Amino acid sequence: MNKIITIGREFGSGGRELGRKLAEILGCAYYDREIIAEIAKRTSLSEKYVQNVAEHKPVIPFPIHTGRTFWAVIPDYGQEVQKEQHDIIREMASKSDCVIVGRGADYILRADNPFRLFVYSDMPSKISRCRRNNANDYDKGEEMSDKELSRRIEQINKARSEYYEFYTGQKWGLPLNYDLCINTTKNDPIEIAEFVAKIC
Amino acid sequence: MNKIITIGREFGSGGRELGRKLAEILGCAYYDREIIAEIAKRTSLSEKYVQNVAEHKPVIPFPIHTGRTFWAVIPDYGQEVQKEQHDIIREMASKSDCVIVGRGADYILRADNPFRLFVYSDMPSKISRCRRNNANDYDKGEEMSDKELSRRIEQINKARSEYYEFYTGQKWGLPLNYDLCINTTKNDPIEIAEFVAKIC
Numbered sequence: 001m002n003k004i005i006t007i008g009r010e011f012g013s014g015g016r017e018l019g020r021k022l023a024e025i026l027g028c029a030y031y032d033r034e035i036i037a038e039i040a041k042r043t044s045l046s047e048k049y050v051q052n053v054a055e056h057k058p059v060i061p062f063p064i065h066t067g068r069t070f071w072a073v074i075p076d077y078g079q080e081v082q083k084e085q086h087d088i089i090r091e092m093a094s095k096s097d098c099v100i101v102g103r104g105a106d107y108i109l110r111a112d113n114p115f116r117l118f119v120y121s122d123m124p125s126k127i128s129r130c131r132r133n134n135a136n137d138y139d140k141g142e143e144m145s146d147k148e149l150s151r152r153i154e155q156i157n158k159a160r161s162e163y164y165e166f167y168t169g170q171k172w173g174l175p176l177n178y179d180l181c182i183n184t185t186k187n188d189p190i191e192i193a194e195f196v197a198k199i200c
Numbered sequence: 201m202n203k204i205i206t207i208g209r210e211f212g213s214g215g216r217e218l219g220r221k222l223a224e225i226l227g228c229a230y231y232d233r234e235i236i237a238e239i240a241k242r243t244s245l246s247e248k249y250v251q252n253v254a255e256h257k258p259v260i261p262f263p264i265h266t267g268r269t270f271w272a273v274i275p276d277y278g279q280e281v282q283k284e285q286h287d288i289i290r291e292m293a294s295k296s297d298c299v300i301v302g303r304g305a306d307y308i309l310r311a312d313n314p315f316r317l318f319v320y321s322d323m324p325s326k327i328s329r330c331r332r333n334n335a336n337d338y339d340k341g342e343e344m345s346d347k348e349l350s351r352r353i354e355q356i357n358k359a360r361s362e363y364y365e366f367y368t369g370q371k372w373g374l375p376l377n378y379d380l381c382i383n384t385t386k387n388d389p390i391e392i393a394e395f396v397a398k399i400c
Binding site: 118120122173175176178179180181182183185186187191192195198199 | 318320322373375376378379380381382383385386387391392395398399
């Protein structure tokens, strides 16, 4: 059976850096945004749409009232995207040793006994990591105050938490759902990858 | 400043074994039951009494009703024991590098920037570790069923959680209060000590 490492991570905690370094040390495949690109290819949907759908729990549509009630009919590919994501994660895990970031992969692959990491940190550390990395996940151009950035980070993490809980029925970040939880407030994600590689 | 490692641990998770091995690898002092023995020495109270008081949050006494209300007057050395425990932990940390198990040491020594571990595991793993180790913390002679042992483990961990929250105002086992949370369900505490020694 392949060695599979899954990484749940708070936005801004350096989980992606840790995962990339870990895959480099182990000489194995690394999957993160690649999953989105592959879903987009298979479904012919745009990467932006797929990313949005693949990282949020479904929104229950409400009728729009304008005098009399009617429904806004927007095509919903949510289920299709989720199915593709599920299949792709299973395919990737069956192909070779790999590190998979996010997307409830720990739960999808639970029968394969993955080594499950959760990476987190305190808010000041998340803010400074976001600024340092000029992260892609929030609008780079926007000049955000610490307070605004903090709120944005909280929103993203809330969406991750809701997504995880919706699709797995488990609590995101609850230690018992992971083999190791790493606080990157003081621990450097790159340095710690060296040590994780020895125990996973 | 000395290197201080504090270990919060669920009963039955192997946190003590991990701590002992870690101290052995680092060649530093290890404090666990030694703290109780030292408090008993300084206060002239029995070790059994000290252990009970030092590991439980205070109980608010209720009046006993027998026709008319009166109070059972039992001498309470709780505050004295807590003060001694606090002083001893600070003394130990100032003396040399050390590993300190339990007793909210992570909070007491927060100004010294300790490396804070939390060790936990799932219930079946806790039960089998308790049986394997013939742990001192529950009555050895007693032939407990898995259900009874599970209830006993839960009680002990509930007391640890309440004690920690009462004296620190923080949530026991909440990842953000620790630098590393280690699930010993699959990870071997002795093996993982080697890894922790390199990053702490």
